Amino acid sequence: MNAQEGQTETTQVQHPLRVAIIGGGGHVGLPFGLALCDCGHTVTLVDLNEAQLDTIRSGQMPFQEINADQLLPRVLESGRLHCSTSFTALSEQDVIIVTIGTPVDEYLDPSLRAFDQVMEDVFQHCRPGQLLIIRSTVFPGVTQRLGRLVAERDLQIDVSYCPERIAQGRALLELTQLPQLVSGCTPQAAQRAASFFSDFGQEVIELSPVEAELGKLFTNSYRYINFAISNQFYMLAQRYEADFDRIYHAITYKYPRMNGFARAGFAGGPCLLKDTMQLASFNHNLLTLGQTAMAVNEGLPGFIVERLKKNHDLTGLTVGILGMGFKGNCDDPRSSLSYKLRKVLTLECRRVLCTDPFIDSSDFVSLETIQQESDILILGACHDEYRSLQTTKPLIDVFGFTTRQEP
Numbered sequence: 001m002n003a004q005e006g007q008t009e010t011t012q013v014q015h016p017l018r019v020a021i022i023g024g025g026g027h028v029g030l031p032f033g034l035a036l037c038d039c040g041h042t043v044t045l046v047d048l049n050e051a052q053l054d055t056i057r058s059g060q061m062p063f064q065e066i067n068a069d070q071l072l073p074r075v076l077e078s079g080r081l082h083c084s085t086s087f088t089a090l091s092e093q094d095v096i097i098v099t100i101g102t103p104v105d106e107y108l109d110p111s112l113r114a115f116d117q118v119m120e121d122v123f124q125h126c127r128p129g130q131l132l133i134i135r136s137t138v139f140p141g142v143t144q145r146l147g148r149l150v151a152e153r154d155l156q157i158d159v160s161y162c163p164e165r166i167a168q169g170r171a172l173l174e175l176t177q178l179p180q181l182v183s184g185c186t187p188q189a190a191q192r193a194a195s196f197f198s199d200f201g202q203e204v205i206e207l208s209p210v211e212a213e214l215g216k217l218f219t220n221s222y223r224y225i226n227f228a229i230s231n232q233f234y235m236l237a238q239r240y241e242a243d244f245d246r247i248y249h250a251i252t253y254k255y256p257r258m259n260g261f262a263r264a265g266f267a268g269g270p271c272l273l274k275d276t277m278q279l280a281s282f283n284h285n286l287l288t289l290g291q292t293a294m295a296v297n298e299g300l301p302g303f304i305v306e307r308l309k310k311n312h313d314l315t316g317l318t319v320g321i322l323g324m325g326f327k328g329n330c331d332d333p334r335s336s337l338s339y340k341l342r343k344v345l346t347l348e349c350r351r352v353l354c355t356d357p358f359i360d361s362s363d364f365v366s367l368e369t370i371q372q373e374s375d376i377l378i379l380g381a382c383h384d385e386y387r388s389l390q391t392t393k394p395l396i397d398v399f400g401f402t403t404r405q406e407p
């Protein structure tokens, strides 16, 4: 199922440890666990999702991750990868890593209950001398608060926050290539976390816990706001019947000061919007740029439909969405704007059809059917399969993906 790209060299760690990853069946925990195991650590993936763990035990990746289809059977064969739904294994570990999801709630505030519950479970099972590494993206202040709780209970474990910064699907390519932000509640915790990641092959940058927490949120908010600039310019160009892609090429060509100018497109997924909202919430709901970015990026599906309505009577038409994942060549539908587009279209059109080569859903149709039965096609995700799509139907491609020359 997975594409294969140049494997990164595996170097063996000098100090093999016993490591548990809570949330180890997920998009962050699993590839990290495989990589740690591959370089010599013994890893227990602790996850509530039994079905996911069964899939992993059988040697199958539960989601797409470049090079993981080859790596998973290899580490299973080594005998150093274990899976468990129980926290009891925690007491046998040297290092406990937390990679559970950290969503925002319906008020756009971080939802801390699940995280606090996991921490309570960790406290019940930990033993003195262990290193706790928080790797989920957390609200600023969470790490120091944990440090205070650990001190109050005299648990004698070292608490650190070391955020994950890989792009989903590319973890095994990026893990040892990206510098690792490292922080600890005490100098000893920071130093132990730094040794753990340098032994793993990463360049380490030390920050205080709140700096590392903010650093992670700044990284994702920056990217999200950056996409909003392009999406706003795209909408503006459309309003004046100007071709955004032609402008994009013209103004970025041999002009280095536009190097960071993003393409227009659906900016979705489980992280960018959520982390921008966490930052806003941390700053007492004041993050003007972030909130404006949310209005722009989340408004793009509605804008597309409004534009279509100007030239077509949608009530009699079938519209097809190509690609439902939250980004190109990705099988993850979480917070994909293609679903928002489907919802808006459903209110306006006779029929909406969806297709995606990576997502198995009973209400999706094949690429062939969608091409035959749709009057209008809209690109929802830049899957390679659509790059050279031949169609006689009008194709709305906000990304400029099907017309651009370079990848």
Ligand SMILES: NC(=O)c1ccc[n+]([C@@H]2O[C@H](COP(=O)([O-])OP(=O)(O)OC[C@H]3O[C@@H](n4cnc5c(N)ncnc54)[C@H](O)[C@@H]3O)[C@@H](O)[C@H]2O)c1
Residues within 6 Å of the ligand: 022, 023, 024, 025, 026, 027, 028, 029, 046, 047, 048, 049, 052, 099, 100, 101, 102, 114, 118, 135, 136, 137, 138, 164, 165, 166, 167, 168, 169, 270, 271
């Ligand atoms: N997805 C990414 O590319 C990415 C990148 C960097 C950081 N992050 C951050 O990493 C964290 C995890 O994200 P993800 O995409 O891997 O989420 P995910 O939903 O894919 O994985 C989380 C895993 O935790 C498990 N889990 C939930 N509650 C649990 C509990 N109480 N005990 C044990 N296991 C439990 C779930 O079953 C799931 O397998 C989030 O904070 C996210 O913001 C994600």
Ligand SMILES: CC(=O)N[C@H]1[C@@H](OP(=O)(O)OP(=O)(O)OC[C@H]2O[C@@H](n3ccc(=O)[nH]c3=O)[C@H](O)[C@@H]2O)O[C@H](CO)[C@@H](O)[C@@H]1O
Residues within 6 Å of the ligand: 137, 164, 165, 166, 167, 168, 169, 220, 223, 227, 262, 263, 264, 265, 266, 267, 268, 269, 270, 271, 272, 275, 326, 327, 328
């Ligand atoms: C590359 C990057 O910094 N990604 C961050 C992002 O990864 P994540 O896995 O969310 O992936 P991306 O940042 O690549 O994509 C997020 C969204 O932006 C859209 N998109 C992408 C490129 C583009 O030019 N225009 C556009 O709109 C994608 O279609 C997708 O909907 O959140 C993760 C979770 O915290 C971080 O760890 C990653 O570091």
